[in-house]
Amino acid sequence: MPVIPSWAWVTGLTVGAVAAVAVLAVQADQGPRPAAATARPSASPSPSASARPSPAASAPVRVPDGSGTGRRIVYSLGQKRVWLIDASDAPRRTFPVWPGTVSPDPGTYTVGTRNEATTGSDGVQIEHIVYFTAKSGVSIAFSNAVDGASPPPPAAGARTGGIRMRKADGAALWTFGTAGTTVAVVK
Template identity: 65%
Template sequence: MPVPARRLPSWAWVTGLTAGAIAAVVVLTAQAENGPHPTASVAKGPKASASASAKPSAAPKPSAPSQAATVPEKSGTGRRVVYSLGQHRVWLVDADDTARRAFTVWPGTVNPAVGSYTVSVRKDAVTGSDGVAIEHVVYFSAASGVNIAFSNAVDGSSPPPAAAGAQTGGIRMAKADGTALWAFGETGTKVRVVD
């Protein structure tokens, strides 16, 4: 005569599974404590610039903090983004004409003309004309048939040198600066381009 199988009560199964899960967490925690630990690093701003000659060149030397915070003269008034062609620098300026943030950028090979513009279109993410995945794209002008926009690479890298004769209108910046400009530069925001 066969003996009927005895079933374990459900509480016994739950207790066994819980004990096994706790043991696994303890083992994984011990292994993680013995493994490598990440270290914080300071994010660095742009260091190189693309040019039509396809040779990278050094970005402008950082200005002294007092110079960096000073908004260029003849850059308009009120809340605006100011872009200096000569300094390769952007300022995010509040309504009281105080610079909220200033940072260096990598210009494209096609520059906008000196003048006043407004942010016309914004795109979360696209592929740049150089094939790089970019985000925080803020369009404000066009020149020589090329759209001009601020953006940053999704991976935070600097743009590769432009191919000889390539026309690029992307004004790239470090990832943190791109995030700040994206939050500041809503559609309709004034952009002032100066020398």
């Protein structure tokens, strides 16, 4: 009986493992897809961990009419929701947000400055800050708390322009919202 060299065994096992992973990847790609989250954050989030928006099993939330075309970030003031839209006008991600006390006017803006991390005007450590406009001297930007918590209720009379989101959503918006990206704000 001929002796098979060890390199041949290793090569055969490696090829078999790669083929098994490829088959599993194809099966996973053909499986069911999770529905987009449709829950909306409360207007006055509580300090408990349950204050986070939670996904609901229903139809995906439609991109608002009048939000433009092409690659863009869409922010709906009324729905308190953001969409990341690719160049083919397909929504890639949507999620609820907690707006600050100062909201941008409906219109089209451009991402300008970005900051990896800082302290928000409410004293919370934030990251993935994507600035796109200012109103009445208040900078307006998307961000998320470093610890992933929902923002505390603003102090009486506080003027905040941070549009907060969950940590994973903040990371996705940070990657998508490079300088020059269009931001469409709709009612």
